[in-house]
Amino acid sequence: MSKERPLSLITGASAGIGAAFARALAARGHDLVLTARRTDRLQALADDLQREHGTRCTVLTADLADPHAVEQLCQTLDQQDLHVDWLINNAGYGVPGRFDANDWQVHADFIRVLMTAPTELAWRLIHGMRKRGYGRIVNVASLAGHVPGSAGHTLYAASKAYLIKFSQSLALENLETGVNVSALCPGFTRSEFHDVTGTRPLVSKMPGFMWQNAEDVVEEGIRAVERGEAVHVTGRFNRTVKGLFKLMPDKLALRISAKQSRRYRAQE
Template sequence: MPTALVTGATAGIGLEFARQLAASGHDLVLVARDAARLESVAADLARTHGVAAEVLVADLVDPEQLATVEQRLADRARPVDVLINNAGFGLKERFDVNPIELEQAQHDVLVRAVLRLTHAAVPGMLERGRGGVLNVSSVAAFLPRGTYSAAKAWVNSFSLWAHQEYAARGVRVMALCPGFVRTEFHQRLGVADRDATAPRVLWLEPDRLVRDALADFERGRAISVPSRRYKVIVGASRLVPRSALQRLQGLGRK
């Protein structure tokens, strides 16, 4: 059975990836910070789908804990066929207000972890001539939204380059760019009224998002933007002046 490693696997988009991959016959390596919740999710998925569900408790901000995930990905004796870089991090306040330590932590999760985990996974995939990396980015990558947007723009650029570099050798790389998704993300940011942050039409359901993303991944796409409404927003971002885009700052957190 193929094996998929999913970061941020206990909630939201990551949990939905774990569910759908397990349903399609993938064994799992689940990565998150909350050990109790991680064990519960792993046991449920193993029982429901009859797959193996390995647990790795790791805070990706911590270099030593991140290294344990890198080592698992690099283990040639237990190959990982699909890496889902999903772990998220968001900051409610503006850049000039946030402590630099929080800004650094966000960068570590959204950029450094994606870089290092992909670097750990790809060599083995290339040796086997198959595999893939799906990086969860954001529609914010196309909009001027501070350091979160900048980090996701890096994910898009990195994914597009890696797709072009490795697709011919059997390794797919794709960036998924969701907008507003009904997950715990905004609650963790301390947003009391999630529905007040965006019109209802912009909210996506995680099951449909992940199903469509996996379909795009199988098709070999480099960038996946879910739903026609977000495709329109991304298309408009290439045409609208930056000054106008500044007024769209509420958009884009996954």
């Protein structure tokens, strides 16, 4: 890198894994571009990081469901002469219920936020990374992308599987460029995610050993992308689950998924 302080762009930075990435990278000496829909939370986080680490934080409020949001975001970066070294594609959420129980616009927004926006951000920013000979892209996927889909939250696992395959291909294309790409695949993580989707009463029944803290997930993710690991599943338990499902016949895996869906997915 040609500068002492890398610049990291984090989407969905207002809470959960996104906020944990902001804190971890600020502690490592990064300046930050924080984006999400909730300006007040972003600004509060920016103020904390400025006070604790001297981090220069640029707050850019954006709704990634807007088809023009990514282009406008990158135009603002160019206007402010901000060159992104680390891209953390973290923004995401779940849509509870059956596929046909939601309006199409709900699904269209979901696809744009979880698939289209991270892909477009990577495309718009990777040119500069390659030119400078350094970059890191972390696409926050999920263990759900490695196991059979569930009944309810119909597009969630599909979107995460897409991010995994996209990350693998992008990593291979950039092996000799100084740009590392990694899909980070956590399992159950303590955050607001399940409160927003209304599944907290369901998932709270899951045993404690199945859960990780956002800070631990982020630490694994940073180490993985620095190593050039194209896909990283966090936590020993989650890696075991991935391995077991990989060995199972599809029929058995789907049967188990159907049973588990009733425990932690809102299906109506």
